[in-house]
Amino acid sequence: MPTSQEIIPLSRACLPCFWGVDVGGTNIKIGLVDDVGQTLAFEEIETHEPDGPQQAVDRIALTCRQLAERCGVAAEQIKRLGLGTPGTMDIPRGLFVEPPNLPHWFHFPIRDRVSQACGLPVSFINDANAASFGEFWVGKGAKVDSLILLTLGTGVGGGIIVDGHLINGVNSFGSECGHVIVDSHPDARLCVWGGGRGQLEAYASASAVAQRAQEGLRAGAVSSLTRLAMAGKAVTAKRIYEAAEGGDQYALSLIDEAAYYLGIGITTLVHTIDPGLVVLGGAMNFGGTQSPVGRRFLDKIRQTFAERTFPNVLAGTTIDFATLGGDAGYIGAAGFARKQFMLETSRTT
Amino acid sequence: MPTSQEIIPLSRACLPCFWGVDVGGTNIKIGLVDDVGQTLAFEEIETHEPDGPQQAVDRIALTCRQLAERCGVAAEQIKRLGLGTPGTMDIPRGLFVEPPNLPHWFHFPIRDRVSQACGLPVSFINDANAASFGEFWVGKGAKVDSLILLTLGTGVGGGIIVDGHLINGVNSFGSECGHVIVDSHPDARLCVWGGGRGQLEAYASASAVAQRAQEGLRAGAVSSLTRLAMAGKAVTAKRIYEAAEGGDQYALSLIDEAAYYLGIGITTLVHTIDPGLVVLGGAMNFGGTQSPVGRRFLDKIRQTFAERTFPNVLAGTTIDFATLGGDAGYIGAAGFARKQFMLETSRTT
Numbered sequence: 001m002p003t004s005q006e007i008i009p010l011s012r013a014c015l016p017c018f019w020g021v022d023v024g025g026t027n028i029k030i031g032l033v034d035d036v037g038q039t040l041a042f043e044e045i046e047t048h049e050p051d052g053p054q055q056a057v058d059r060i061a062l063t064c065r066q067l068a069e070r071c072g073v074a075a076e077q078i079k080r081l082g083l084g085t086p087g088t089m090d091i092p093r094g095l096f097v098e099p100p101n102l103p104h105w106f107h108f109p110i111r112d113r114v115s116q117a118c119g120l121p122v123s124f125i126n127d128a129n130a131a132s133f134g135e136f137w138v139g140k141g142a143k144v145d146s147l148i149l150l151t152l153g154t155g156v157g158g159g160i161i162v163d164g165h166l167i168n169g170v171n172s173f174g175s176e177c178g179h180v181i182v183d184s185h186p187d188a189r190l191c192v193w194g195g196g197r198g199q200l201e202a203y204a205s206a207s208a209v210a211q212r213a214q215e216g217l218r219a220g221a222v223s224s225l226t227r228l229a230m231a232g233k234a235v236t237a238k239r240i241y242e243a244a245e246g247g248d249q250y251a252l253s254l255i256d257e258a259a260y261y262l263g264i265g266i267t268t269l270v271h272t273i274d275p276g277l278v279v280l281g282g283a284m285n286f287g288g289t290q291s292p293v294g295r296r297f298l299d300k301i302r303q304t305f306a307e308r309t310f311p312n313v314l315a316g317t318t319i320d321f322a323t324l325g326g327d328a329g330y331i332g333a334a335g336f337a338r339k340q341f342m343l344e345t346s347r348t349t
Numbered sequence: 350m351p352t353s354q355e356i357i358p359l360s361r362a363c364l365p366c367f368w369g370v371d372v373g374g375t376n377i378k379i380g381l382v383d384d385v386g387q388t389l390a391f392e393e394i395e396t397h398e399p400d401g402p403q404q405a406v407d408r409i410a411l412t413c414r415q416l417a418e419r420c421g422v423a424a425e426q427i428k429r430l431g432l433g434t435p436g437t438m439d440i441p442r443g444l445f446v447e448p449p450n451l452p453h454w455f456h457f458p459i460r461d462r463v464s465q466a467c468g469l470p471v472s473f474i475n476d477a478n479a480a481s482f483g484e485f486w487v488g489k490g491a492k493v494d495s496l497i498l499l500t501l502g503t504g505v506g507g508g509i510i511v512d513g514h515l516i517n518g519v520n521s522f523g524s525e526c527g528h529v530i531v532d533s534h535p536d537a538r539l540c541v542w543g544g545g546r547g548q549l550e551a552y553a554s555a556s557a558v559a560q561r562a563q564e565g566l567r568a569g570a571v572s573s574l575t576r577l578a579m580a581g582k583a584v585t586a587k588r589i590y591e592a593a594e595g596g597d598q599y600a601l602s603l604i605d606e607a608a609y610y611l612g613i614g615i616t617t618l619v620h621t622i623d624p625g626l627v628v629l630g631g632a633m634n635f636g637g638t639q640s641p642v643g644r645r646f647l648d649k650i651r652q653t654f655a656e657r658t659f660p661n662v663l664a665g666t667t668i669d670f671a672t673l674g675g676d677a678g679y680i681g682a683a684g685f686a687r688k689q690f691m692l693e694t695s696r697t698t
Contacts, residue, residue, distance in 0.1 A: 088659075088661065097661065144519075145519075146519055160621065162511060162514065162516055162523075163514065165511065165512065165514055167511055167621075167622060167623070168623075169622065169623025169624075170493075170494075170495055170623050170624060170625035170665060171623050171625065171661055171662050171664075171665035171666070172623075173619075173620065173623040173659070173661070173662050174511075174621075174622060174623040175621065175623075176620045176621070176623070177620075177621065179620035180529075180617040180620055180621060181531070181613050181616055181617045181620075181657060182530070182533050183533055184531050184532055184533075184609075184610065184613040196616065196656070196657035196658055196659070197656075197657060198613075198657070199620075199657075260533075261533065264530050264533040264547075267530055267545065268529040268530045268617055268621075269621060270522075271522065271525045271526075271528035271529055271548075272509065272516075272523075272524065272525070272526065272529060272617075272618060272621050272622070273516060273518065273523060273621070274516070274517075274518025274519050274520050274521075274522040274523040274524075274525070275518075275519060276519035276520065307545070307546075308530060308545035308546060308547070308548075309545055310437075310522070310545070312437065312446065312520055312522070313520050313522050315520075316519060316520035317519075317520070
């Protein structure tokens with residue numbers, strides 16, 4: 001079941017519809033989405049990454065056939081498939097390059113293989129860019145023309161839409177908001193999985209927050225997390241959040257620090273794009289607006305932005321949590337496929 | 350006379366044509382540009398900023414009439430006027446906000462007044478964004494779909510084009526590349542004219558380079574510039590360049606430092622936009638490729654980018670000097686007017 005979208009019956013659907021497929025290192029989300037962004041059918045299957053990409057392609061196609069049959073949509077009403085995957089990727093050629101989350105899938109021609117297996121044209125897109133398109137189409141950004149989405153998870157992903165146009169980049173590296181530099185010092189931190197120094201992902205991803213906690217605890221920080229660490233348990237972002245909810249000052253300081261660097265990165269992104277709306281998605285939201293910790297996290301981000309930007313830009317910019325949760329990716333992939341379908345149709349008629 | 354463009358005769362022109370007007374704090378450049386970016390007539394007039402904006406509007410209109418008459422273009426062949434001005438501005442409403450370079454022009458409705466005086470529809474645009482459109486249309490970016498332009502002068506301006514689309518921003522603050530953050534420390538430098546801390550303009554503009562030189566000399570830096578400073582002469586970016594040409598190690602270190610921060614800012618911009626091409630315009634180019642100092646400046650920028658980005662992005666990105674010099678602004682304003690004219694024409698036919 002989708003995490004936040006309800007499944008609607010065919011009788012309420014607005015046809016035609018589009019597949020949205022969101023490939024992750026652990027799971028693959030597959031949804032059939034109608035012309036206004038409603039989900040008609042959904043299934044999450046396991047990736048089985050080490051078994052290679054072709055078996056996953058075959059199971060994606062099988063799941064699509066089963067879902068279409070289950071909800072009763074005729075094949076001719078399904079126009080295109082949107083495929084979001086983690087980078088690195090070569091969008092024009094439809095290939096993976098070397099995505100760290102999919103080490104056995106390097107250089108695989110995923111776009112054309114999915115197209116062959118499903119019998120549909122495929123729109124190939126970065127997973128975070130897909131999520132931004134989902135929030136833009138039917139989520140937090142449904143009433144605006146431009147937005148920036150940051151996805152805060154194991155890494156920091158991003159998607160940027162300017163006047164309805166998604167920035168994919170010339171080298172399939174557009175909208176990589178986790179790789180803006182927030183620390184220019186020559187000895188700045190490295191991302192957990194390498195890459196350039198001082199980039200946002202090395203300060204504001206779940207892995208970065210966990211890593212900083214471990215460093216601090218080893219250096220003698222006073223915290224309820226020390227007990228966890230001594231018991232041999234992993235100090236994860238989730239456990240840091242739980243400690244912060246219990247009032248642990250060290251855990252709160254770690255979250256404040258991540259928020260500070262997010263505020264810096266967001267200032268840079270806003271001064272580049274000036275989208276009017278910045279949306280925070282992904283699993284690392286520290287409880288979101290439901291939790292005092294999540295509200296503090298958001299406040300600290302906004303405060304840092306306020307300190308670094310200009311009054312008119314501050315007044316014209318909203319920073320808030322996303323609304324589609326884990327569904328943004330497949331919905332956005334379907335929406336992007338829909339947009340390409342409409343462009344092609346308008347060209348040929 | 351334009352600084353790099355030749356004036357072509359009407360017989361070689363490709364009609365229709367468009368006015369490009371580039372308003373600066375000291376001078377206003379006015380060019381009549383044909384459908385393929387060639388200049389048919391050009392004049393530079395003084396801004397007389399303290400006399401207020403209306404007198405400048407009247408002289409812009411007068412100059413346009415004289416230039417059109419001089420080159421023999423019929424009025425009906427001139428379709429639109431592109432107007433580039435320094436920010437801050439409110440593009441949708443056609444107003445200045447409070448541009449620091451035009452202190453007597455605050456809140457003036459420049460777009461509509463120019464339109465009335467010249468009898469043409471006006472496309473209103475930020476000056477650096479206009480310059481980026483010039484480089485995109487007929488300059489360094491004439492063969493690509495996306496680019497980032499940085500204009501290095503008293504401040505650092507910028508213009509970003511993604512798949513042919515100029516980023517103007519929701520708050521008329523898009524493409525403000527001088528305001529990306531390159532130093533996140535709470536005590537980072539402020540821009541010469543205030544604003545948020547740690548922004549590129551505070552490290553890589555001509556005023557910032559001059560200010561750092563003065564600070565260093567006061568702190569006892571050994572340099573041929575000391576003599577200048579003691580003689581009561583201003584230590585400007587131009588004089589720093591001259592000292593560097595003479596082998597002054599301190600002057601070279603100042604230029605290296607500006608290049609380092611530009612490399613950081615460019616990495617951030619490329620990871621956001623991934624345009625494939627980054628172009629350096631503006632007066633502060635330290636002699637450009639004609640000078641060993643300019644080449645060293647460019648090399649240091651490229652080196653910093655190489656250290657902070659990823660191999661495939663590095664391989665797919667060119668960083669180079671712009672080609673249109675001081676003409677980029679008026680040519681780009683005319684080109685942007687042409688684009689809006691074509692959009693409107695396609696809508697109504």
